[in-house]
Amino acid sequence: MTAKAGNFAPVTKKGAAYGLGIGPGEADLITLKAYKILQEADVIAYPALEDGASLARQIVAPHMPEGRTEIAIRIPMGPPADSIYDAAALEIGEHLRAGRTVAVLCEGDPFFYGSFMYLFGRLAEAGFPVQSIPGVSSMMACAAQLGAPLAAKNDVLQVIPGPLPADRLKSQLADTDAAAIIKLGRHFAKVRQVIDELGLTDRARYIERATLDSQKMVPLGELPTDATAPYFSMILIHRRGDAWK
Template identity: 85%
Template sequence: MSDAATTPASALPVAGTAYGLGIGPGEPDLITLKAYNILQKADVIAYPALEDGASLARQIVAQHVPDGRIEIAIRITMGQPADPIYDAAALEIGEYLKAGKNVAVLCEGDPFFYGSFMYLFGRLAEAGHPVQTVPGVSSMMACAAQLGAPLAARNDVLQVIPGPLSEERLRAQLGDTDAAAIIKLGRHFAKVRKVIEELGLTDRARYIERATLETQKMIPLGDLPADATAPYFSMILIHRRGDAWR
């Protein structure tokens, strides 16, 4: 007879829950109360990290993490397929969940707005583990607030446009938009800027990088030097009227 058959149900471990916590764009105080409270009670904390570097997500919540927690750094290798990394992380997290431990997975911004947690969510949910997602302040909302630039109003259509799109696609998207947030700039910045200039939208474009962090920088796009570069954590907000309230 198996051990499970001879062990009282009350003695069996209750499956833990994985929580995808949106922890905001960078400023520690922009974590929600719900995410904070879950973080205080979680047995295990997991977070994305560079292969040989620190984790921005872990740095954001550093002052909120209680001592003595088990930590899982999900090491991302740039330029390599991500699926095997998320496969392995989901298996590791799953073992803790089966042992009855709750796991808080940190995600910068919001977990379901271009957030890395969605890849773990799919794997864990498909494996039958309890998973809950806690929304967070997205970088787009934070950038708008820091710039003092409302995203959209009335019947405006707001587009979220990834910088890696081709010039042709960028031109098509921006050529017929009321308002846009262009994300994932990085090495695509020069291409994006070129398209914006060709469409005559430069004077209505605002640039911001590392929103809410001490290293934050924001400036009208047209005031940047011609040879300026942009980090991955940067964004351009455009509104065809200049300001949404006009």
């Protein structure tokens, strides 16, 4: 059951919740606004692996204030888990009802494929003050690291999720000026084959773990045929090769 307004006790005293866009990985890419809210928050929540660490928590570790209540939201990989977001919204809601400020850490930008949107919907429908603080998205970071502007002039830019079926990927890529293909992971071989079939390999750039110490970037065609890709990887394509041409 989704934790909508009816699942919360009446709101009498309200704190505020903020989804903080903390950037793609490099600690210094957090915005000043997000940093200020982080320092003032009473409670800090963040997504984490079911049985592991939180990348979001690791990104802001140099900036984390001491003595704050922390909430690790254990989220499995795959489709949004309604029960987990329901429970997290209820827990955060209790802090908001007590008048506390809650900062929810979000890798990249909260509203660009970010898990915070599922909390935002639940908290907003329940009548709590909640706001998204924009951050540097992974797509912008990848373009900057690769030295590859995403689009120019009247270019149409598409953001294409790697898990799409091959035929859908092909149709989307066949008629676009520029594309960012995200969520590669176990779908990498399929995506790479589609790009090759369309004759776009020489215009495709690959990058993984952008802005982190483990960052890797290379022209797609230079990767070994049996190469694999992590979830946090991306392929940028422009039909002209470079957007400024």
